[in-house]
Amino acid sequence: MPAALPPSSVRNPENRTSIKRLTREHFALYRGYLDGVAVEQLHATYGDATTDIRATRRLIGLLRDTLSGAARRTRDVEATHLLRLRPGSIPDARPLAASEMPSLETYRESVDPDGFHSEADLLELYQAEFPQENSLGVDRRSTRNARLRRRQIDALARMEASLVQAPQPDHPVASWLEPAIAGRLQHTGIHTLADLLGFIEQRGHRWYASVERVGPKAARRIVDWLALHADSLRHMLSKRALVPRRRLVQGDPALVRPRQSGIVPIESLAVPTEIDGSAGNNRAQNHGLPCSLDTDLQAIDAWLATRQHSPHTARAYRREAERLLLWAINEKKKAMSSLDGADCAGYIGTFLADPQPAGRWVGRAKIERTHVDWRPFVGALSNRSRETARAILHAMGQWLVEQNYWAHNPFSNAPAVAIGARIDVSGRSLNHAQWQSVVGAAARDRYSQRELRDYLALNLAYSTGLRRSELAHATTGRLIRPTLENGLETDVGSASATGWQLGIPGKRHAARTIPVPQAVMELVFESLRARGLPRDPGACPADTPLLAHFRTGDSLTPDGMGQVFRRLFAWTSVLSTPQNLLDSRRCFNASTHWIRHTHSHHALESGTDCREVQIRLGHANLSTTLLYVKTRRHGSLADGKSGVLPAR
Template identity: 35%
Template sequence: MTSLQSRKLHRGHFAFMRALAQGIDERTSWDRYLRLEGEHTDLRVVRRTIAWIRDEFAAAARREQRPGTARLILLDPDQFSKATPLPSLGDFAQAQGLEDFSEAEQIEAYEAAFPAAGSQAGGTARASRRTRVVERQLDALRWLEGLAAQDPRPGDGVSAWLNPALAARLERAELPTLVALVGAINLNGARWWVRVPGIGERKAARILDWLRANEAPLGLRVGMHATRRRRQVSPVDLAAVVPAATALLPLEKFVVPPDLDGRSGRFRAPQDTCLLPAATDLEAIGAWLEAKRPHDSSAELSPTQRSYRKEAERLLLWTVLERKTALSSLSVADAAAYRQFLAGPPAAWCGPRHNQRWSPLWRPLEGPLAPTAVRQAMAILRSLFAFLVRQNYVVGNPFAAMNEPAAAPRALGLHRTLSFAQWQHLDTLLAKHSATESGRRLRRGMRWVYATGLRLAEITGATCGDLRRVVFRTPDGRDAAGWLLSVHGRAGRRREVPVPHELVADLEEELAHHGFEQAVGADGNRAIHVLARFDLKPEPPRPWSTSGFYSAIKLFLAQAARTLEGTDAQNLQRASIHWLRHAHGVHALQGGAGRAPVPIQVVQNNLGHVSVGTTAGYLDAQAPTGLMEMQRFWAPSADLPS
């Protein structure tokens, strides 16, 4: 346990004691100068801290051979009673209606009302003595402050400046010094405190206030991104968190040294024959990514572009930082070395996926890539260099010679999916998410993904305007109606995916709840996203981001895992949104009690697979062979297989 004796006196301690000596309210003074110590309502902390401060003051005075000053510091001025001021004779006479009486009569009435008036001189003397004590104490505090007050320094331990209990929690979280504390806050942003057991939002706010008040002496600055919630931080402030450098940084902040930027790349084609307006390798990568942008895309990168940027980014970082060469100088041997690197990257290159690109904790990899991920990376890089060769930027493709072993065929339905019983359990939990807009939005998103098989970017990009109601005739001659969603798929491909009527009705209820027309097809609703964030109140409401939806699902699945045991719990702990997509394919193709199997071509369309062979991977050896339509699959059943 951190001891009070190890702590240092700062100027706030002296300001607080001066305020007490002058009679300023204790709570007001505490909140102004010593809020870091804890809440003023915790009287034990307040009394203990005041006693410690006085003891430290007195000890400092004794060290300077001034025992009288030490005694003075410990003296409580309130032991001298304050004199109660009496009204003047004129004020008394006016207040009592005695203005027309003689002065002698007024004095007689005054002495009768204030019999202690004769002892006023003694009271005044006591008050005067208290005033002199306070003045001497203030002089002593000013002298002592110049002698003992210290400014915090980056290398100081947190135990030297913070409340002992607070400091102990930080030390257990491996944040023993002020520089480590500020570093952790800047690394993790406004919610840094969730990584420190025992420190909540209020304690974190007190620590932050103290650090910001001491920025000048500390020489450490808490970034603006760490002082407010993520959605309140401007892009400019986020961009300033990590400066551009030649280090493990995202592509937009990576500074390529001039001698490695590719202007003199070993395999560069003649500049006058190049079709790209690119002088450097980084500019050539940018041109390739731009060529992957769908024609109707917004300013944001598409999922395909993000995937391609990730692989190009990793390669450029490795080429410059590890291989010490230019991208346009890579040989076949370099390509082979990079493949090995992906299978076993150094720990410094790896970090959790949720660390965003603005964060100092961002890393290009999560860990070693699985063989399938390595094959995917090699295919994308072959595509990159094939583009550069076609544009006469380089003369050859070092990744073209890489022989990637074919992936062993496997039934996708046996991996990374949910059983019927697991989905039913999740759906039961989701049914309880009706109290808040965010809960209903999560419920809506997960049910839509399971019912349709949409990709993450497809569901977050879907709008009310993409929905249309169709009327059709069934094989037995009955009229029926349903909903189709026009989906913007990969590579700009569009397809129409069936959507259950119940999900559309649920969306319409949410629209009406927030003041919009209830009909999903109303003109005013066309731009509203299926997963709109109605809680933020802009017009029209903003869509839920892909990262926000992904994180919310992961959190929900982790919480749901705690309600189960064994394999079910382990599966949900590992699961993600892609498992819902797989579950759609597997469950639709397999069918079940009360649910007919769905034709493989329908499932292929739902999932957006180019090849029916990919969709067939969701079938295992036990899958039924008779396939029916989607609406029978959606039909409720009380007897579902596990």
């Protein structure tokens, strides 16, 4: 679609006496008008989709007045006259070609099929309608009209060369965009075209979502117009600002941020030479021990390379090292290798507890590292998070001392942060009545594929106590088929088919197997059947997820699994009764881990041994499991020690 006209100077023209900023699009519109293009077509090509054809008609009249007035001011008398001539004032007297003239016989059949005229009369009529000079060329009037039309086009070209303006970065958005859109942009804090370009670059292709009442169609028109004038604006919108993030693969050049100073990710950080750590006060002076590390950035990269135990661990270590380096450079104005014990104690005890100034250090959650709005924090750190940061940085310091990079570890004397129990389970589980409400809200007489998946997820989580990542990664290949005493496998779904187990890979420790109640396995069989797969898990591919996306069949991510349970809790709060009311605020904060806590509480209350629960949950220490023990017992479960309610 051709670029739309710069709307602020073309919309609502009846309220203006002239157009203050003429563009090439204005001249293209008026040139089409003079050439006789229908106003309907001009409106479809250049007009605003939110207005009707009358707006384009008014604009054409305003352009006529503006152009003739400008020609009058420049004393271009010819242009003043010619640009006010309407289409049709210079008729196109095109002569008929010889091939278009009918023969005398054809003419006789059309005008005198009954032979009323004599041959002489018919020839006279024919010559009067199709004069002989028509075949010899254009007459003098046609020549004059053609010359007049050329002069009209030349006059328009002269006016375009002298009057047209190109948008500049410092021009107000109100000078180029339609008033309604410009007003909404200004309300968001976008006042100039440079502001608009920067706003789009910062927020990516869905930038319009941050502007009230600007949708994707209007945003597309604005972006197209900015691209049309990229030369005069001296800025071409980047690929990252135009292409959805999901279409950019990891490592795409569009995602790479240039090296720069300030609060930026460590991979894009440019550190001034004087504080890069090469001459830090805490650099080791033992020349007898080799050290290939020269700067703090090199030291951090080398340390992180030795800590690639898991993606989660690597991210946590990088995050803490990155925060410390950025704080040292930007707040203390010194190298990380120049920090002393007092600096490190203040970092843990004061700065992490409340990163200030917040506008510089704290950003919104879930912003990509490649985004210019990325910040190292999403808020103040809890005592436990600060203690974790201290432990990680202490370990980094010890490693740097061992590598002969630091002379001593400045975190050695940083006091530990006082914290409570490692797991806070208070207020994060459901009593039996509340659990019944959750199950009742998820149960159906007839299930859709999605509802069956959610109901299975609820029962599987409650009966096993799995973490959300373990639920997301559970597959048919990890189900262990029950066997009879003679070692033969039982038939799927038979009455004697008891003892199904699910293998869970180890998290820091050995793998474990968890019994899965038969009632839950019945839901597994039914879910596989609903997905068009064999009811027998052993007949499915080993990587078939037990809890799959209901449209694609792919495994759910841990975050996707969390969304399943948040939806279940939200639906429960809607259907709660006064007797089993789940507080809406609690439901809003509920997560998959609530089911894990509920499983543990209910299992212990029903008399299950603590060590059995410890193995089922995958706790390394029994003390962690004992956190779930309550002094007051609330009774037994609905279906024994398994913790699963009967499937409905």
